[in-house]
Amino acid sequence: KAGVTQTPRYLIKTRGQQVTLSCSPISGHRSVSWYQQTPGQGLQFLFEYFSETQRNKGNFPGRFSGRQFSNSRSEMNVSTLELGDSALYLCASSSSGGFYEQYFGPGTRLTVT
């Protein structure tokens, strides 16, 4: 099976712009989670989707949003980018989410200048 894929792998944006990141889960996986990783805050949970429904959202401002499509692919969007949004954004999929192992993608490295 192909692993979790994330596009793009690297992204440079300017403050105030918006960005959309994409994640394709492992075939058959219906749960997709997003995490932000920074040197200062570590790995922080953003949101989790299952069958197009958001089941949980982390403690992030409303500028961070996401969605899941009927084919389980997911996107996350960050609007009005701030310097502090520079991070590695990781997507993970699992068969149900939370109670089973998560399969992570390689991440998207976002740099905001």
Place this chain on the structure above:
Amino acid sequence: SQQGEEDPQALSIQEGENATMNCSYKTSINNLQWYRQNSGRGLVHLILIRSNEREKHSGRLRVTLDTSKKSSSLLITASRAADTASYFCATDAGNDYKLSFGAGTTVTVRA
């Protein structure tokens, strides 16, 4: 805020030696997992231990869980250069569909 704290923050060992790292967490959990991350890349799942289990083995990995102390340990035996990575514990609690990660332990295995 993170659920877990890991100790030590960094560890340097010689190839062939054992590496032990610890994770403490704050609230009751359903499961605890350990992940490995190589140099800012994606995380790789290593092992999952359920709250009603006390010890689990997988190859050169041994994980223990003490729910009374809210702590877990990961032992890597006979370390190899390829074990150089950051190791994270992650917990899930209830039906919240999220993992809470510790800060991680960076392990360097010297040849």
